[in-house]
Amino acid sequence: MEPGLSSVLTAERELTVTLSGDWSLLAEEVSLDEVLDALASDSVIERVSFDASGLGQWDSALIIALVAIRKTAEEQGREVDETGLPRGARQLLELAFAVPDRAETEHREPDNRFLYEVGESTLSVLHEGRLFFAFTGRVTHAFGRLLRGKAAYSGRDFGQYVQEAGVEALPIVSLISLLIGMIFAFVGAMQLQYFGAGIYTADLVGVAMVREMAPIMTGIIMAGRTGASYAAQIGTMKVNEEIDALTTLGINAIDYLVLPRIMALVLMMPLLTLYADFMGIVGGLLVGVVMLDISPMQYLQQTLNAITLSHLFGGLFKATVYGSLVAMAGCQQGMACGGSALAVGQCTTRAVVMGIVAIVISASLLTIIYINLGI
Amino acid sequence: MSEPETHILVENLSLSFGDMLVQQDLNFSINRGEIFVIMGGSGCGKSTLMKAMIGLKRPSCGEVFLDGEPVWGVSKGEGGSRGGEGESNRLARKYGTLFQSGALWSSMTLAENVTLALKQFTDLSDARVREIAEYKLMLVGLAGFEDFYPSEISGGMKKRAGLARAMALDPEILFCDEPSAGLDPLSAKRLDDLMLQLRDSLNTTFVIVTHELDSIFSIADRALFLDAESKTQLGVGSPDELRHDHPSARVRAFMNRGEVS
Numbered sequence: 001m002e003p004g005l006s007s008v009l010t011a012e013r014e015l016t017v018t019l020s021g022d023w024s025l026l027a028e029e030v031s032l033d034e035v036l037d038a039l040a041s042d043s044v045i046e047r048v049s050f051d052a053s054g055l056g057q058w059d060s061a062l063i064i065a066l067v068a069i070r071k072t073a074e075e076q077g078r079e080v081d082e083t084g085l086p087r088g089a090r091q092l093l094e095l096a097f098a099v100p101d102r103a104e105t106e107h108r109e110p111d112n113r114f115l116y117e118v119g120e121s122t123l124s125v126l127h128e129g130r131l132f133f134a135f136t137g138r139v140t141h142a143f144g145r146l147l148r149g150k151a152a153y154s155g156r157d158f159g160q161y162v163q164e165a166g167v168e169a170l171p172i173v174s175l176i177s178l179l180i181g182m183i184f185a186f187v188g189a190m191q192l193q194y195f196g197a198g199i200y201t202a203d204l205v206g207v208a209m210v211r212e213m214a215p216i217m218t219g220i221i222m223a224g225r226t227g228a229s230y231a232a233q234i235g236t237m238k239v240n241e242e243i244d245a246l247t248t249l250g251i252n253a254i255d256y257l258v259l260p261r262i263m264a265l266v267l268m269m270p271l272l273t274l275y276a277d278f279m280g281i282v283g284g285l286l287v288g289v290v291m292l293d294i295s296p297m298q299y300l301q302q303t304l305n306a307i308t309l310s311h312l313f314g315g316l317f318k319a320t321v322y323g324s325l326v327a328m329a330g331c332q333q334g335m336a337c338g339g340s341a342l343a344v345g346q347c348t349t350r351a352v353v354m355g356i357v358a359i360v361i362s363a364s365l366l367t368i369i370y371i372n373l374g375i
Numbered sequence: 376m377s378e379p380e381t382h383i384l385v386e387n388l389s390l391s392f393g394d395m396l397v398q399q400d401l402n403f404s405i406n407r408g409e410i411f412v413i414m415g416g417s418g419c420g421k422s423t424l425m426k427a428m429i430g431l432k433r434p435s436c437g438e439v440f441l442d443g444e445p446v447w448g449v450s451k452g453e454g455g456s457r458g459g460e461g462e463s464n465r466l467a468r469k470y471g472t473l474f475q476s477g478a479l480w481s482s483m484t485l486a487e488n489v490t491l492a493l494k495q496f497t498d499l500s501d502a503r504v505r506e507i508a509e510y511k512l513m514l515v516g517l518a519g520f521e522d523f524y525p526s527e528i529s530g531g532m533k534k535r536a537g538l539a540r541a542m543a544l545d546p547e548i549l550f551c552d553e554p555s556a557g558l559d560p561l562s563a564k565r566l567d568d569l570m571l572q573l574r575d576s577l578n579t580t581f582v583i584v585t586h587e588l589d590s591i592f593s594i595a596d597r598a599l600f601l602d603a604e605s606k607t608q609l610g611v612g613s614p615d616e617l618r619h620d621h622p623s624a625r626v627r628a629f630m631n632r633g634e635v636s
Contacts, residue, residue: 152495241478245540248429248472248550249492 020054050084161264177276181283202302205284214276219322223355227330231351234334269323379406388437415601471541477533
């Protein structure tokens, strides 16, 4: 039967609410407006009573309606007489009102949403920055301890991290740098052919890869691959209280977890970049041979003439810087992770974003410095 | 029996997260060889108090003394930077901690978990370290599981392995965060018995955070009740005293599951 609700104001200033039919969460909602409006506006009402003689089956839908009615009635200072309700409903209602609402649990809405958000995000950016610098300090401190031989440091873990950040990254680094080399060669060859200077494609690809592209692309790959994995590993350990367990045993988490990871990536980045240089040049060579009919020997000779040692070492130095930034961002976010599975996801995302932003900013700074130094 | 010796002293301790006060004015002492329970309703700050006692959560004021040495006065850095340097290592070796979920390091076998601290702080031979790991795991009924990874054993076994790790350096104090939470009644009972035996044979001081009344009544010598509403301790005493004679109705209600006698 359809659920229904009606109210009658009796002579004794009593509002009698009549409930009828089957009340179900799955059935259509019954409008309470009539009763609630009457309670809110009609000042004659002194008490509310219920008549449930026509009530059939009911579930939480009924209790939710009753809670709303009782809340409004009590706010207006009216008495609520529940004797007309079924026993089960009375008990559930009692249960619902057993613990008073806690004022502290209510979230306060700021007056100006926009200004509030701007302020909050500015403060959080500053806070993040401060945390990163504090972390840098702690890592530097830990390096000092390592050099004095006092750090709790595990050589076996270091080997493991070197393998993860090095050898296991080779396939993706090969693929990306080969394609980057080919794309550069394509674009370069199309333009340079107009001037009959197709051979200079080799210079373009070689210098671009060695100076800029190989370090940046490898850095970004490592941010998504290794930086994210550092953040997730350390963040999960934090959630499981594994970091606390290290600390209480007197083992410094920075020494034990962060140092070997940073060193592994800093060591592997220049090597991976060197490999990416090579793969990029191979990519350019393929395009040069197929599209421009340059002989492989000629292409390589041209490349060798174009690249200087300072290009090479400049690029490798950049790679080292990017590697340390990516590893720092990953570990810092992991160590700052909150206490839930959601937080691990967030810290991993932040580690990747932070790593890439750090790479781009430092790339610009380094390029300016190199130009001024004439490298 | 000789005069009880104070092992842990908590003075005027206040704990807070940012502006939110968790607990204030905590004052109590724990004797050597005692099983001391910290109890209270959910969210009242039991685990936070334990973290302050083991140097993981800096209190907003007050001090904790382990064996007369201040936990927070020694190192000025924040919690995470403790250890590594000589001074705090010495303190860290006085106590072991069993975390709620065991907190075993998942990339290491049980034997490696138990002996990591030994390897870091001592020059024992590998064979000797292995022997110690086997003995500690035997104590908690995990003989033969030395080369298992934490993911390969059950929750109850993880807790016991956590206890073995906490005992690796033969600490004088063992802190346990909800040791029996999530265990079936038999495993919980076994863990309780284990702690009683360890106390009786090694005179280890136990500080246990729990709200399992069964455990409290069967093993606790004394208990501390933290109240979430008044944000301070409401009573210290033996479980029976707290249950029958304590002036606060809230404490009596807690100890009697709400059925105030």
